[in-house]
Amino acid sequence: MADVEVISLAKRFFDTIGLEKLTLNINSIGCPKCRKVYNEALKQYLFEHLKDMCPTCNSRFEKNPLRILDCKEEKCKTVTAKAPVVLDYLCDECKEHFEKLKRGLDEVGIKYVVNPKIVRGLDYYTKTVFEFVSDAIGAQGTVCGGGRYDSLVEEVGGKPTPAVGFGMGLERLLIVLESENLLERAPKEAVDYYIGSMGEKEADYALKLAASLRAKGKSVETDLVGRSVKAQMKYADKIGAKYVIIIGDDEIKSKIFKVKDMASGEEKTVSADEL
Template sequence: MANKITRPLGTEDVTPKQIYKWYTVERLARETAESFGFHEVRIPTFENTNLFLRSVGETTDVVQKEMYTVKAKETEFTLRPEGTAGTIRSMLQNGMLNDALPQKVYYILSCFRHERPQAGRLREFHQFGIEMAGSQGPTSDAEIIALAKTILDNAGLKNIALHINSIGCPTCRAEYHKALRAYFTPRKDELCDTCLTRLEKNPMRLLDCKSPICAEIGKDAPLILDYLCDDCKAHFEKLQEYLRAMDIDFMINPKIVRGLDYYTKTVFEFITTDIGAQGTVCGGGRYDGLIEQMGGKPTPAMGFAMGLERLILTMESQGCDFEQPKTCDLYIAPMDEAAVPKAMQLGQTLRVSGYQVEYDLMERGLKAQMKYANKIGAAFVMVLGENELNTGKAKLKNMQTGEQTEIALDETFEEKFDDIAVQFMFHDIVEDFEKECQL
């Protein structure tokens, strides 16, 4: 017997039994973003590799170790490892930055990174992200953070901590890089090979190294907050003022540097400990130099990305509510071949009105059809046989209460079914309300 083909390591299937959880978080994210004035953008799954080399940064782990890159004839393409670079490329290429500013977009997309799979971290993963281009003030930083927090709040999450930091501007970082090199150079023989390269090219990346040895060496490293210029310091202080004005709790974490080179000034993370280990549910910040770096005019910008797998894991661990999957409204059980055309006609009539209708496709007997109707959670069942076809009437059975209602199989069928279904839904709403009142 041949070996079964299985999905690649670091990927997951989303089955019909799980998809409703994805619908829940995607709807929450979309509706919240749109309430803040953001609009959806969709970009290609792969881009020219040079886009990520220029934007993400050649010293990052993403570029050095994690990108999936292929050559097609003379052109090199890379599956997107994140959403910001492609979105900014799209803004530039489609002239969006010539329109009214700020430009505010969101996306839901899959990303690809070759890293060690673990809970909430896959090689193919999904992100909800937002990007805002054109506004340089700390009001935008606060607005972006408020949007992310609103999504997490709407999802019902608890115990999510907001960590903020400022990593300054190129002027600040020039002095800070000198301080970091002075700190790490005496112990450079103990650093990993990757950090040895970073020491010269981008020493801030040393603070983000996952090696326990490098982390231990860096625990007492100088802090960027001690090197901020007056402008960056004022920006960061204003951000804190605005967050307090919106009653958003935060803690300053000077160790946050983010994993990508394009960040400047404000960086932030929403962190949870509810999925087995400390995990970032959402991370983002400001990247004022990225658009110019990619060939556009100097334009401030910022955004965040939220891992959907990790968000769902956190919601599951905290017992948050998900939308319930849509179930069958009516199952029509034809007793013989003669009843099948009528079952199909009635079913199609209700489907056009938005109802989910099924009928037998397996040539089952009536008893087996009833079992199937129970398994799929049909709200109503209607049996069609010779008697029903001759009289033009059938019994509609409420599978929850067992109550049966006679219904005509003529042009009034859709209207009559609609009335019965609405009464059924109203009964459920009242029942749920009474249960909540008792609680």
């Protein structure tokens, strides 16, 4: 089953980078036929509670009521906790598809939680939806989400093509890795030069000097967030830079730089051509 293969691919990726404290949540949102029936039941329930729900959920009521189940507002979560469950409205074909998904995951040894509140945010999903979730970064803990979208290609003008896949956000993934102290496991290549700067004009010059050194095959980092010189030195030490150059007005005018060897603490003066 393709759905199991795709979920297994995501799981292998997380295992490879050492991210093991994730929970796989799965659900089925059915096909257009059974989802239409469910939407009506859901709207009938929600209609009586709209006054107790946030403005966003009120706006979603007509356009996409399924998205209301994904709301993170506490007052909305209280309402949807007693809402009809989509799994109770699946047609026979969708029920069998979901059972096949669970059997496949059991066969390959991937643990999962059936979560009927997972709906994903895009209308083109059909049947399988899933998320890998971390509890290490609060409410926004989904690091990977995906599912099946059998009608998507046809909707954008192509031939009917079954499809299943997933996506993940790099920033969210890095946050989770950092929260579990996994980033430090990655081998680090030492940076040849860190070029610091004392101001905006100096920062522009640092970029120019960095480009020149990179053209010579050197690895170089510069300050991009406006740190103080002291903070830049700490950062250079943190990333393991071999040498540090701080650009000030005098350095721009003379094209002569003090290069600090971070291992020995020694400094030497060199010209731009000698770098």
